Amino acid sequence: MRPSGRAPDEMRAITIETGYTKHAEGSCLISFGETKVLCTASVEERIPPWLRGKGEGWVTGEYSMLPRATHTRGQREAAKGKQSGRTQEIQRLIGRSLRAVVDHRKLGERQITLDCDVIQADGGTRTASISGAWVALRLAVNALMKSGDIVEDPITAKVAAVSCGIYKGTPVLDLDYPEDSNADADANFVLIEGGKIAEAQATAEGAPYDEEAFLRLLRLAQMGCADIFRAQDEATRK
Amino acid sequence: MRPSGRAPDEMRAITIETGYTKHAEGSCLISFGETKVLCTASVEERIPPWLRGKGEGWVTGEYSMLPRATHTRGQREAAKGKQSGRTQEIQRLIGRSLRAVVDHRKLGERQITLDCDVIQADGGTRTASISGAWVALRLAVNALMKSGDIVEDPITAKVAAVSCGIYKGTPVLDLDYPEDSNADADANFVLIEGGKIAEAQATAEGAPYDEEAFLRLLRLAQMGCADIFRAQDEATRK
Amino acid sequence: MRPSGRAPDEMRAITIETGYTKHAEGSCLISFGETKVLCTASVEERIPPWLRGKGEGWVTGEYSMLPRATHTRGQREAAKGKQSGRTQEIQRLIGRSLRAVVDHRKLGERQITLDCDVIQADGGTRTASISGAWVALRLAVNALMKSGDIVEDPITAKVAAVSCGIYKGTPVLDLDYPEDSNADADANFVLIEGGKIAEAQATAEGAPYDEEAFLRLLRLAQMGCADIFRAQDEATRK
Amino acid sequence: MRPSGRAPDEMRAITIETGYTKHAEGSCLISFGETKVLCTASVEERIPPWLRGKGEGWVTGEYSMLPRATHTRGQREAAKGKQSGRTQEIQRLIGRSLRAVVDHRKLGERQITLDCDVIQADGGTRTASISGAWVALRLAVNALMKSGDIVEDPITAKVAAVSCGIYKGTPVLDLDYPEDSNADADANFVLIEGGKIAEAQATAEGAPYDEEAFLRLLRLAQMGCADIFRAQDEATRK
Amino acid sequence: MRPSGRAPDEMRAITIETGYTKHAEGSCLISFGETKVLCTASVEERIPPWLRGKGEGWVTGEYSMLPRATHTRGQREAAKGKQSGRTQEIQRLIGRSLRAVVDHRKLGERQITLDCDVIQADGGTRTASISGAWVALRLAVNALMKSGDIVEDPITAKVAAVSCGIYKGTPVLDLDYPEDSNADADANFVLIEGGKIAEAQATAEGAPYDEEAFLRLLRLAQMGCADIFRAQDEATRK
């Protein structure tokens, strides 16, 4: 029995509120239940030094938690003077995930930074970040296409992410905090619309798992991402 | 003529949405027009080392801008590895302003941290932060009184802040970004309900000002803070 | 009764020893009683990136306390690896104050850095810094005019600063350390010769203050700055 | 055809030289072909603060590359003043992997730090690090059991890691640098002797992959780890 | 011929002004010609953690240059966020040199920090620092003995330091900046009254030197330190 009463393959409610901030070229507030992440896409007409002159663009991600997004207040990384290993790991994952669905030549020599700031955390902040970042990216690219700055759509597909895990022996979809902090295994899947995998990470927290368990988690992720793809579609069509 | 068409003594619309995040002991999203700041109050049953054993509490403030709160994206302070001088100056101001209306003995040996995170910026983020932080503090203290952890109310009065400035020769209230970036003088007032001043800071950006101009800015601030006190009152009575 | 026996409107003895170090283009050791600050002006034929090609110069300030300028030894900021919020706040104030009396176009494309290093502290180090920095700046600009590097005088007026406060209920001028650490309110005024205000900052430390108290502090500051302007005049005429 | 001429399911030569340094409680130099990592286990009779008084121990990992382990010299992280996101991600993975096969209660209140320093890099440094760290840990624990400091063996199984990837369309085992830098997908598996999985991470670098490809990579990893388990066995029996 | 016209074995004028700052337990401004260093001794009734409970004290040194002590302005180490290798090397040398003449048991469980801040630099700042630090230490210890906090004098001898070098082929004493920046070899000697050596460091900058040259530099240093010992004696007898 899940603490929330959800069925093992049941996602939390997904809501995506686009245009959440007025300055960003694309933005949304994405919620997976009580997890809320503000995702913004910022377009800059400059690229990292190593890409100059190649006619290609770049997509990168940044991630942070507001200090009181969590049950107990966490110290600001800006005050500590450095980003934690966890933050850096998540930032790298967000960037890789979004780059997996972008044709960098069609993007042109510009950089899009996807900032994911967690307003409220209840498990699954990194996967909500990736799913929301795609929406912000889609909106920013739409604007660039409308203005004629980009001619051909550089986004090749939707990308979404969801966490799964083995909780009290049962594979479950979309872990919330009470599950996440007690799971035997914890997996994050980044899936591309159409069935392919961009990234799979499954970690044994308590007991190691076997191949079959892994495949069941992947099935759950595929179900969850189907829901997220629908929500992304609705949000960006509006 | 102000860019927004407002009268010189006209505030922007003030809205205060309380309970904006579920984990904080007190929270609100305060808006002064398009400026939006999330203010949370976190209660911790520990105090800074220099206060131990004195039977007193402590109130402190922290401040940050989300990277795309502004027209162009700013680099994260966590990524740069340090907080700017501006950030530290504002944090110190928030803390001092709130401490001016708290009786530390009645608070007891606990610390309340007021986190002010700017979601969207359009001028006046530090004054909106102070005004919203009071609401978050009030809500957190209400909860501590309801639970019996605090017996006597440690909050002695309302405190609010507003910016004023001399824009194209005219003293105006509650500068927005287009005004703020072109003002001849720029002032921030932190006022206490009842008429007293907690902090006054007036800086000549373009041309120095005289005593009379200062007094007119103070008058405007008193008018603006009257509106803010009303909004604080409504928000915390709900 | 003030601990020093001074009258409420009495400044400490002001001395300004110019040419205190031989390498700086302008320098002085300024004393407000036992507070002693070494101020140097360094001229560099380069400007910050954001000003390049505009035909304008820049004036900036830096501030530090020697570790044993104070009653008890403070840790070096260089050893801690960062400057405190207080240091950065003071540095920003010094720069703004001096820029208020400089015509950046007449200065030409060069930067003048005003370093204020506190040799001995007894209250009022930031205001002594500003007052002494003007002397160092004046001397450096005199040299640039003598050498023909600058044709028209870019300094538009004298600027001076002094602290005032409410000590045991009485507004007093030029707080020393015993007063500063016990004042109910603490104000710093940066005034321009001729009567205008560049910056006013008044903070309630103990009890909030009212408009009348603020105006009495401003009067005291005007009296104190008149003395400082005379001392600056003598020092730079020699 | 692989650049090295190896068959798709062929590991590079594995060598493990134990006792490589004299001070560490356990140590080895592990080579996967030209990739060479020095792994040391350091036993300290202290534990992290959050574990005090629980009667449990802790196992953690650290990782670094010597500046000229690679084709071109990399700047030292100590000189840059911080560890990269990649370094922190690998350190976290090493620690998690080894903790998956340690019973922390049987270890007692002590910490074992597994330092993995890459002497020479040719792909697969993180997986060689994990595989060698187990050997260093085994040797250190053997010494603690011999001295009577530990009574029951806290190591529950062998753990090993290997990289796999899709190179020019073909799933291959144990990527070397020329393959790693051109792979379409890149996976790291941490497996436990007996068939379970401690960690699986598969990233699409070029093109996304499907479930079948993932399973073929897992098969290759199982074959590779069988070889590593044999090498670990030989090395620790000597 | 030396740029200053001095004879090869001629020191610059040495002056030592004691009691230069009022807060430090001991202080002086020492000048070797145009090189001026403020040395303060701060007594703290605490010792580093590794010495606790041993009944011994500790003496340590810190060093810094004011930004405009030199011909061209140097960036503050506090602003850069770290102390340079040169600064740290000098700090270590100052500490070692003073500890060579202190009996740590007689000092008792307290720490004395010798801060050496260069007000003006013209070569030989580290050796002037050591020579002045001894004076500050002597004065601070005198006060501790007078107050009865220390019973037996923990200072076993005078210590002084001077630089020598080979300038245009000739060994010379007490290099000033024009010599220092062009010397073939550059040596710093820390000598103890009575003839012993605490530290000798001789570096070939241009051409390597031989044993005979080294011995001639040592002779010069012995002559120079005799003068410094006399000046220290006069300064601390006053």
Added chain:
Amino acid sequence: MRPSGRAPDEMRAITIETGYTKHAEGSCLISFGETKVLCTASVEERIPPWLRGKGEGWVTGEYSMLPRATHTRGQREAAKGKQSGRTQEIQRLIGRSLRAVVDHRKLGERQITLDCDVIQADGGTRTASISGAWVALRLAVNALMKSGDIVEDPITAKVAAVSCGIYKGTPVLDLDYPEDSNADADANFVLIEGGKIAEAQATAEGAPYDEEAFLRLLRLAQMGCADIFRAQDEATRK
């Protein structure tokens, strides 16, 4: 009697294994008894900014200890976020020592970095580093001459370094850790083949020393370096 049973003028066994890593242009693992340092020379076709356009090259050194090179584990400097004063002092010494035997014009506009990483420490790591760095440099320069990138040999002589000290009253050569940690005086000599001195540093740890003792230490160093020069010769002739 030395703890190792060596005669006062007896070096530990010196071994130099060249080509220890495959990527570096020159490399060796040098051992002085149980002290083992990996030295690599990295050639880069770029020079520091201050040398650009002068037609000269640059040689620099870096140094680090692996965390468990020592009896007890030391924290990584990369994790601490800065290099210690000791590390920086040694790095500066390595660079100066090697530059003393290089003609920078003949080297051409390129930089050679000598990385010295201590694999195992038993006293004398800095002197082994310098001695091994020369071998790595020699091999890298040989390769540059063979490829025709350098025409005339820029290396003017061999350079070697050794530590000496006064242990229980007796001057001894090549201190190992048990001697080093108990010596009355500790000296490092950097000598150039042919008899000249590049650097001499002698520090009194316990009791100050006199001129005669210094000269005896220098004699020992000359004997030790003769052995090292032979070992360097053999290693680079192979």
